[in-house]
Amino acid sequence: MNRTRSSAIRGLSLYVLLSAGLITADHYSPVVRQIFQFAAVIGVPVHFLASLPSTVLERMQGKLEPTDQLRRNYAALREHNLILQARLHRFEFLESENIRLRRLLSAVPATAEKVTLAALVAVNPDPKGQAVLINKGSADGVFQGQPVVDAGGIVGQVTRPGMFRSTVSLVTRENQGISVQVARTSLRAVIYGGGRNRPLRVLYLDRNSDIRTGDLLVTSGLAGRYPAGYPVALVTAVERNLSESFMNVAAEPTSYLGSEREVLLLWLPALDQPVASDLLDSEGELVD
Amino acid sequence: MQRRTWVPIATGIVALVFFALPSEEPLRGFLPDWVSLVLIYWTFALPARMMVGMAWSVGLVVDIVSFGLPGAYALSKAVLVYLARVLALRVRTYPLWQQTIVVLGLLGIEALILTLIDFIVSGDLSGLQRWTAVVVGALVWPVVYWILRRARHLARLGH
Numbered sequence: 001m002n003r004t005r006s007s008a009i010r011g012l013s014l015y016v017l018l019s020a021g022l023i024t025a026d027h028y029s030p031v032v033r034q035i036f037q038f039a040a041v042i043g044v045p046v047h048f049l050a051s052l053p054s055t056v057l058e059r060m061q062g063k064l065e066p067t068d069q070l071r072r073n074y075a076a077l078r079e080h081n082l083i084l085q086a087r088l089h090r091f092e093f094l095e096s097e098n099i100r101l102r103r104l105l106s107a108v109p110a111t112a113e114k115v116t117l118a119a120l121v122a123v124n125p126d127p128k129g130q131a132v133l134i135n136k137g138s139a140d141g142v143f144q145g146q147p148v149v150d151a152g153g154i155v156g157q158v159t160r161p162g163m164f165r166s167t168v169s170l171v172t173r174e175n176q177g178i179s180v181q182v183a184r185t186s187l188r189a190v191i192y193g194g195g196r197n198r199p200l201r202v203l204y205l206d207r208n209s210d211i212r213t214g215d216l217l218v219t220s221g222l223a224g225r226y227p228a229g230y231p232v233a234l235v236t237a238v239e240r241n242l243s244e245s246f247m248n249v250a251a252e253p254t255s256y257l258g259s260e261r262e263v264l265l266l267w268l269p270a271l272d273q274p275v276a277s278d279l280l281d282s283e284g285e286l287v288d
Numbered sequence: 289m290q291r292r293t294w295v296p297i298a299t300g301i302v303a304l305v306f307f308a309l310p311s312e313e314p315l316r317g318f319l320p321d322w323v324s325l326v327l328i329y330w331t332f333a334l335p336a337r338m339m340v341g342m343a344w345s346v347g348l349v350v351d352i353v354s355f356g357l358p359g360a361y362a363l364s365k366a367v368l369v370y371l372a373r374v375l376a377l378r379v380r381t382y383p384l385w386q387q388t389i390v391v392l393g394l395l396g397i398e399a400l401i402l403t404l405i406d407f408i409v410s411g412d413l414s415g416l417q418r419w420t421a422v423v424v425g426a427l428v429w430p431v432v433y434w435i436l437r438r439a440r441h442l443a444r445l446g447h
Binding site: 008011012015016018019020021022023026027032036039040042043046047049050051053054122123131133160162165166167175196 | 301304305306308309310340341344349352353355357358359360362363366367370373374405409410411417
């Protein structure tokens with residue numbers, strides 16, 4: 001009895017060491033991470049089965065919806081589309097004007113990003129509920145740290161790309177920081193996730209900084225991870241305490257945080273590539 | 289009589305699908321780890337056949353399916369099954385409510401391991417819902433026990 005137990009303990013410690021080795025290897029070696037990206041393929045049938053009930057339910061709902069309601073929805077969407085298109089025309093004009101003005105200032109032109117639509121997989125990858133699964137992976141060019149947005153603003157970033165699926169960490173994830181600026185005053189700050197069902201926090205803002213409830217916080221693009229100008233959060237509470245040098249600012253994320261069906265993946269032009277200077281070179285007179 | 293060893297495997301796969309099932313926000317934190325419950329059941333029922341290595345592989349599959357840190361669930365499941373094996377012969381004579389308490393302890397130890405790994409790797413101690421899931425897991429144990437015992441009789445797997 002005693003001997004079998006000690007050999008069992010030896011067996012267990014072998015597996016404990018193996019796990020510790022894996023965790024460390026995953027942290028330090030990109031090769032191991034690649035292997036697990038490939039291995040994630042075995043999750044696909046499991047995810048398919050797990051998402052089956054909700055997909056079937058949704059299909060049935062679509063079938064059961066009365067025709068006149070569908071017609072009404074269609075009309076509303078059409079109207080909305082018309083309004084958006086009208087706005088887009090103005091936006092295009094503004095963009096061309098913006099590029100022209102930036103050239104006059106010989107500044108870096110704002111670069112356009114490549115965008116891909118990804119659907120959310122109805123699966124719960126993270127028991128903590130701070131991540132969602134999308135149906136695009138490294139086979140589609142998804143990479144770690146890739147920014148993800150939806151109609152409302154920044155959703156989060158890709159934390160674990162698999163072959164065909166990837167997880168996206170939400171902006172509400174604890175200790176995840178995004179460099180932002182206040183849209184009204186361009187005051188720069190860093191916003192941190194507070195965890196599940198808790199507001200985002202803006203830390204280390206001086207007590208006298210100009211920030212109010214209702215201010216929109218947009219990405220500043222300073223950290224190079226998120227493109228500049230995307231909405232992140234709305235300030236919901238500002239608390240100034242005379243005995244502290246920083247103030248407490250709470251904010252709500254503006255994006256739907258994965259409750260929408262689709263999200264957008266962004267590809268930024270690489271920051272170290274001198275895209276801008278190439279453009280300027282072709283306009284000989286702008287280069288000094 | 290022919291033994292059907294695919295039955296435990298099938299229950300494991302069902303538990304894995306349940307684990308990945310989407311859940312709405314208020315419910316999310318309270319769902320127990322079905323894979324652990326199934327592992328505990330089969331270890332109590334067949335301690336000689338459930339190997340720590342098998343539990344480790346199951347844990348690794350859970351890691352991959354959940355896109356978590358590879359190795360974390362593998363480690364916790366290996367320890368879980370090791371402890372369950374040590375206790376198995378004693379627990380089998382217990383009434384169901386006493387078994388439930390043992391399961392609570394086992395799930396608690398697993399949660400502790402996962403929390404520790406989280407803390408070492410990312411430095412945050414969040415995840416209070418992990419502990420509510422432990423309690424819920426123990427509460428649903430009688431149901432899981434009943435269903436899996438039916439499955440075991442179906443498989444004609446004795447002690």
